[in-house]
Amino acid sequence: MSNAISSPPAMRGPADHDVRAQIVVAATEHFSRYGYEKTTVSDLAKAIGFSKAYIYKFFESKQAIGEMICANCLREIGADIRAAVDGADRPPEKLRRMFKAIVDSSLRLFSQDRKLYEIAISAASERWQSAIAHEECIRQLLVEVLKQGRESGDFERKTPIDEMAAAIYLVMHPYINPLMLQHSFAHTDQAPVQLSGLVLRSLSP
Template identity: 60%
Template sequence: MTKAHTPTPQLRGPSDHDVRDQIVEAATEYFGRYGYEKTTVSDLAKAIGFSKAYIYKFFDSKQAIGEVICANRLSAIMIAVDEAIADVPAAPERLRRMFKALVEAGSYLFFHDRKLYDIAATSASESWPSVGAYEDHLKVLVLQTVRDGRESGEFERKTPLDETVNAIYLVMRPYINPLLLQHNLDNAAEATTQLSSLILRSLAP
């Protein structure tokens, strides 16, 4: 007796991952046009053609959608910085390039699409997890650079390492935090060059 063949059931509709990506892509465009603060989940639902309830199946709030967008943009900045300092053996030059790349990438990504600045500003003011991860990543880069400079004899070793790293980060902060960077865009390029030189003089053995 021949056993009847049962066809493999086919998945209907896009996968959850594809839907999430579609929502994020549409939200990025919508926020870029109307601003994050002025947009509601209902607005997004109408723009995408989904029901509000369907969007809540994938994201529990508007902030959750904004968090993904913010994380994507901060990730792009971190990639740009990592590429700028890759294969640069000298710690002083690495620090210069790090600072320069941070300001250039941050200025472009935060302010090229001006409406998306709302997300950056909100995430910074409310300390979203993506911002914390971004800051932690930068502090690790500074820490590794200072440590390498000390091991190579390019930087002084008397000041406690954590104190040095925190001080450098505080000098950089007005030019890498979006809430502060908006007030420093006009002189950002010149300031990063001068501040990098100041930091490096203070690190000299």
């Protein structure tokens, strides 16, 4: 898994990265203050000082702007998860740290900015490409750890690895998907330890 969590959404207009970045920064601030769902492209244009038509030269829709913001957030989360996994030597500890990093990074996104978290909820519920790519990268990292565990003799080898990865991902999913995470806050203190412990016992050779 690379550190790039998702590909940027399709963009229009000239390749002027400075203007595009300016729009994203201003939109992030505006969404943080007023919320994603309640903001229109006209609202953004007025806040930024650009015309609505000018914004459409760079982004085809409000969702395209939201996707860029979401991709930036998910890229940070993905980098945190990768760093946690790479920081461990043995596959069992990699898996433990993966569980913990998923919960910690997801909670950080929620606690830092509730209104930006609404963008993540929209991304998950509407299946934006940035959210799909993020989930796929986590699956790929999980498969990578499981393969390492089989090679080292830490994990059993009888169960098909795709089946094993799919089952473990389902255990992780309530803490990956922001729609489900908001219903799991009561368990976030103990969940990484308890769930990773249960999974690791099931993986014992």
